Amino acid sequence: KNQVEQSPQSLIILEGKNCTLQCNYTVSPFSNLRWYKQDTGRGPVSLTIMTFSENTKSNGRYTATLDADTKQSSLHITASQLSDSASYICVVSDPNDYKLSFGAGTTVTVRA
Amino acid sequence: NAGVMQNPRHLVRRRGQEARLRCSPVKGHSHVYWYRQLPEEGLKFMVYLQKENIIDESGMPKERFSAEFPKEGPSILRIQQVVRGDSAAYFCASSENRGLDEQYFGPGTRLTVT
Numbered sequence: 001k002n003q004v005e006q007s008p009q010s011l012i013i014l015e016g017k018n019c020t021l022q023c024n025y026t027v028s029p030f031s032n033l034r035w036y037k038q039d040t041g042r043g044p045v046s047l048t049i050m051t052f053s054e055n056t057k058s059n060g061r062y063t064a065t066l067d068a069d070t071k072q073s074s075l076h077i078t079a080s081q082l083s084d085s086a087s088y089i090c091v092v093s094d095p096n097d098y099k100l101s102f103g104a105g106t107t108v109t110v111r112a
Numbered sequence: 113n114a115g116v117m118q119n120p121r122h123l124v125r126r127r128g129q130e131a132r133l134r135c136s137p138v139k140g141h142s143h144v145y146w147y148r149q150l151p152e153e154g155l156k157f158m159v160y161l162q163k164e165n166i167i168d169e170s171g172m173p174k175e176r177f178s179a180e181f182p183k184e185g186p187s188i189l190r191i192q193q194v195v196r197g198d199s200a201a202y203f204c205a206s207s208e209n210r211g212l213d214e215q216y217f218g219p220g221t222r223l224t225v226t
Binding site: 004036041042043044045046049089099100101102103104105 | 116147152153154155156157160168171203205214215217218219220
């Protein structure tokens with residue numbers, strides 16, 4: 001059974017601080033790993049997509065890393081802003097690519 | 113340049129009624145995917161459709177659930193004789209092609225069964 005596990009479940013940070021979210025997966029075979037941001041009441045929006053050969057991918061203040069050997073990924077948010085408050089979801093796809101396996105997400109709350 | 117549209121955004125049904133959820137993909141996208149999100153859980157794949165064809169429905173319950181994506185009009189996810197356990201957020205995504213193409217998600221329909 002494919003699994004994607006994320007930690008922590010939730011975290012609170014002060015505006016301007018950095019944070020790192022973790023994702024461990026057991027999806028095999030593996031095609032690519034994506035991080036999505038989901039605002040409350042909205043659908044997920046893609047932040048980064050990495051294939052198994054990529055180690056890191058950045059999108060503005062978001063930087064994702066991937067270690068395909070240990071099946072771990074992280075999402076680092078730099079200089080957090082209030083608008084970063086959301087759920088961040090790690091998503092892994094198999095080689096068919098359309099069947100995505102979703103983590104339960106990490107809820108980030110940024111406070112002023 | 114409209115994204116994926118879903119309606120209704122919120123739907124309340126009594127047990128035993130039917131629920132119809134609609135999804136209009138991004139213009140030009142012919143691949144549609146439906147996902148279900150239960151409270152405190154991640155999204156779960158339900159079904160993948162391409163115009164007029166069901167490609168993969170392995171994530172969809174065999175009873176009471178059906179999906180279609182007609183040549184004209186939106187994709188429909190239909191739940192017959194709803195039960196309380198069907199209460200969830202249902203998300204639709206679309207892509208231009210299959211494979212590594214980005215899946216764009218709609219805002220979801222929140223179904224509440226009373």
